[in-house]
Every structure is written in structure tokens, then in C-alpha cells.
Amino acid sequence: MPDAQSLPSLDAAYDLTSEDIQAFQTNGFALLRSLASNDEVAAYRALITEATTEFAKSYKPFEERDTYGKAFIQFMNLWTGDERIRRYTLAKRFGQVAARLMGVRGVRLYHDQALYKEAGGGHTPWHQDQQYWPLDGVKCVTMWMPLVDVTVDMGTLNFATGSQALGYLGPLNISDDSDDRLEALIAERGFTVVNSGDMKAGDATFHDGWTIHGAPGNLSKTTTREVMTVIYIDADAVITHPDSPQRANDLATWFPGLHPGSPAASPLNPIVYREGQA
Ligand SMILES: O=C(O)CCC(=O)C(=O)O
Numbered sequence: 001m002p003d004a005q006s007l008p009s010l011d012a013a014y015d016l017t018s019e020d021i022q023a024f025q026t027n028g029f030a031l032l033r034s035l036a037s038n039d040e041v042a043a044y045r046a047l048i049t050e051a052t053t054e055f056a057k058s059y060k061p062f063e064e065r066d067t068y069g070k071a072f073i074q075f076m077n078l079w080t081g082d083e084r085i086r087r088y089t090l091a092k093r094f095g096q097v098a099a100r101l102m103g104v105r106g107v108r109l110y111h112d113q114a115l116y117k118e119a120g121g122g123h124t125p126w127h128q129d130q131q132y133w134p135l136d137g138v139k140c141v142t143m144w145m146p147l148v149d150v151t152v153d154m155g156t157l158n159f160a161t162g163s164q165a166l167g168y169l170g171p172l173n174i175s176d177d178s179d180d181r182l183e184a185l186i187a188e189r190g191f192t193v194v195n196s197g198d199m200k201a202g203d204a205t206f207h208d209g210w211t212i213h214g215a216p217g218n219l220s221k222t223t224t225r226e227v228m229t230v231i232y233i234d235a236d237a238v239i240t241h242p243d244s245p246q247r248a249n250d251l252a253t254w255f256p257g258l259h260p261g262s263p264a265a266s267p268l269n270p271i272v273y274r275e276g277q278a
Contacts, residue, residue: 002043002084003084004083004084004086004087007043007044007084007087008037008039008040008043008044009087009091010036010040010087010088010091010092010093010094011091011092011093012093013092013093013096014032014035014093014096014097016032016096016097016100016101020032020101021100021101021103024101024102024206024208025101025103026162027159027161027162027194028159028160028161028162028163028164028165028207028208028210028211029157029159029161029194029196029205029206029207029208029211029213030101030205030206031196031197031199031203031204031205032097032203032204032205032206033200033203034200034202034203035093035094035097035145035202035203035204036093036145036201036202036204037202038201038202040202041145041147041201041202042201044084044085044087044088044147044228045147045148045201045226047082047084047085048078048085048088048114048147048226048228049116049147049226051075051078051081051082051085051114052073052075052078052114052116052226055073055075055114056073056075056116059073062118062120062121066175067122067123067125067175067176067179068125068173068174068175070121070122071117071121071122071123071124071125071174071215072115072116072117072118072121072124072225072227073114073115073116073117073118074113074114074115075113075114075116076111076112076113077111077112077113077268078112078113078114079109079112080268085112088112088228089109089112089230090109090270090272091272092272092273094143094204094230094232094272095107095232095272095273096273097143097206098141098143098206098230098232098272098273099232099235099273099275101141101206102139102140102141102208102232102234103139104139104234104235104236105235105236105274105275106234106235106236106271106272106273106274106275106277107232107233107234107235107271107272107273108232108233108234108235108237108264108265108269108270108271108272109230109231109232109233109268109269109270109272110133110135110140110231110232110233110254110269111231111254111268112228112229112230112231113228113229113231114226114227114228114229115144115227115228115229116224116225116226116227117154117155117215117217117218117224117225117227118218118224119218119220119221119222119223119224120217120218120219120220120221121155121217121218121224121225122217123155123179123214123215123216123217124155124157124174124214124215125174125175125176125178125179125182125214126160126178126179126182126183126186126212126213126214127172127173127174127178127182127212127213127214128168128169128172128182128209128210128211128212129142129207129209129210129231130168130209130210131168131169131170131171131172131173131244131246131247132173132246132247132250133209133247133250133254134239134240134241134242134247134248134250134251134255134260135209135233135237135239135240135264136168136240136241137240138209138233138234138237138238138240138264139209139233139234139237140208140209140231140232140233140234141206141207141208141209141231141232142206142207142209142229142230142231142232143204143205143206143229143230143231143232144157144204144205144206144207144227144229145202145203145204145227145228145229146199146200146201146202146203146225146226146227147201147226147227147228148201148223148224148225148226149198149199149200149201150198150199150225150227151198152195152197152198152216153216153218153219153220154218154219154220154223154225155215155216155217155218155225156195156196156197156198156199156215156225157195157196157205157207157213157214157215158193158194158195158213158214158215158216159193159194159195159196159205159207159211159212159213160182160186160191160192160193160211160212160213161191161192161193161194162191162192163186163189163191163210163211163212164208164209164210164211165210166189166210166212167210168210169182169185171243171244171245171246171247173246179214182212182214185212186212191212232272233264233269235271235274236263237263237264238261238262238263238264239251239255239258239259239260239261239262239263239264240260241260242260254266254268254269255268255269256268
């Protein structure tokens with residue numbers, strides 16, 4: 001296996017356009033082509049897939065899982081276990097894009113997670129990411145990058161366009177209930193649902209923490225939808241009161257030892273990018 005320094009650096013800037021930023025701010029998501037090159041993705045895919053495949057052994061057999069468990073293998077915080085994957089998760093190129101889309105001067109890491117939707121894997125129920133996070137009023141964004149070419153039939157993301165404007169809809173974990181309730185809300189408010197469409201390895205979508213999103217199941221009989229995600233938060237964020245068990249859990253997990261009112265800056269939340277800093 002290569003050492004960290006021999007892996008691609010992923011620091012060179014991406015040519016983000018003002019149209020990309022406008023699309024993100026209006027729609028609550030943006031699709032960026034070739035954020036990472038084929039060679040860059042291939043180098044990191046090998047490491048991320050090896051780690052996630054090992055982690056997947058801890059999962060119950062597919063038929064015994066609930067809807068959430070059938071949606072994907074979810075392996076969090078890979079960067080702390082492997083300094084080579086750290087190079088991917090803390091890549092300046094991705095962090096700069098996240099900052100510019102959100103219109104902030106810098107971003108910290110919230111956490112990374114691999115989301116591998118197995119062949120035959122179930123749909124991802126509609127949900128809002130930020131309802132899990134003790135970060136009300138904070139700008140947050142998730143980068144979702146396939147590590148292999150994926151088609152819509154393998155479970156690329158659906159977004160309820162413009163739904164980020166609703167903000168916090170209350171505690172509602174990913175489940176059959178979130179799917180039913182948010183499906184009804186999308187119809188009631190008339191949000192247009194847009195799928196990213198087929199994506200090449202290294203393309204990425206970025207979605208706002210409040211954008212209602214989900215994904216169809218993976219209809220492939222053979223191919224896993226291998227995806228790596230990184231969640232970024234405004235570098236100057238302050239932790240807010242955890243008003244639900246899920247937010248209390250995230251406070252303890254991702255901001256260990258910190259309290260509401262403190263800067264959201266534990267050792268698990270390094271600066272990934274700050275304007276003007278090398
Ligand atoms: O990968 C999926 O199916 C869901 C992804 C998601 O919800 C997220 O990254 O916020």
C-alpha cells in the first residue's frame with residue numbers, strides 16, 4: 001500500500017463558476033463534474049473500499065436490517081483511522097469549493113462517511129441532514145462523490161429543489177416515517193424533485209444541510225454504489241443547544257468535551273480551508 005505522501009494531493013483549486021454558486025444557493029444543491037480526476041479517485045477508492053468492506057462485516061444479513069440499514073453501509077470517520085484517507089477528507093480543493101458555495105471564508109470538517117449502497121440495496125428515505133447536528137443557523141454542506149461510475153438506477157441522489165429555504169423542520173430521523181412525511185411535504189409545497197443523473201467517478205454533488213434529499217435503491221445485481229462523503233461546516237460556527245436526542249448524540253460524538261456556545265472546533269473538526277491561508 002502507498003504511503004500518504006505518495007498519494008495525489010487534491011489541493012489544486014477547482015474551477016468553480018459563479019453559475020455553480022448561484023445554482024447551489026437557489027436550488028440547495030450543485031452538481032460539479034470532474035472535481036477529482038480518474039487517477040485521483042482510483043488512488044483513494046482502493047483505500048476507502050478496503051476499509052468499508054472490512055467495516056461491512058459488522059452488518060447484519062441484509063434481510064434482517066430495517067429500511068435505514070438496507071439503504072447503505074455507513075462507515076464514519078475514516079480519516080482518523082488512516083492517514084492516507086485523511087489526505088482525501090482534508091483536501092483543500094474540496095474544502096474551498098464548500099466554502100465558496102456557502103459564501104463563507106473557511107470551513108472545518110464535521111465528519112466524513114463512506115455510503116456504500118450494495119447491489120440490490122434499498123432506497124434512502126427523504127431526510128434533512130442538519131436535523132442531526134447541534135448547529136442551528138450554521139452553514140453546513142455535504143459533498144457526495146461516487147468513487148465508481150454510477151447510473152441513476154444505482155441510487156444517485158434526489159433533491160427537493162429549493163427545500164433548504166424551509167430550514168429546520170424538527171427532529172425526524174431517516175426512516176419510513178421521514179420518507180412518508182417529507183414526501184407529503186414535497187407534494188404540498190410543490191417542490192420539484194431533481195435527480196443528479198448519471199455521474200462519473202470523481203464528479204460530486206454538494207447539498208445544503210437543510211435540503212430535503214433521498215435516493216432510489218440500487219437496482220444493479222452486481223455493482224455497489226461506492227460513495228464517499230465529507231461534511232463541512234462554517235469555520236467560525238458555534239455549537240447550539242441540542243434540542244433532540246440525535247443532536248445530543250452528535251454533540252458528544254463530533255464535539256467531544258465541548259458545550260453549546262463553544263466554537264465548533266474540537267480536535268475532530270480541523271480547518272480544511274481558510275481564505276488567504278496556504
Ligand atoms: O447516499 C445516500 O443514499 C444518501 C446520502 C445522504 O443522505 C447524504 O450524504 O447526506
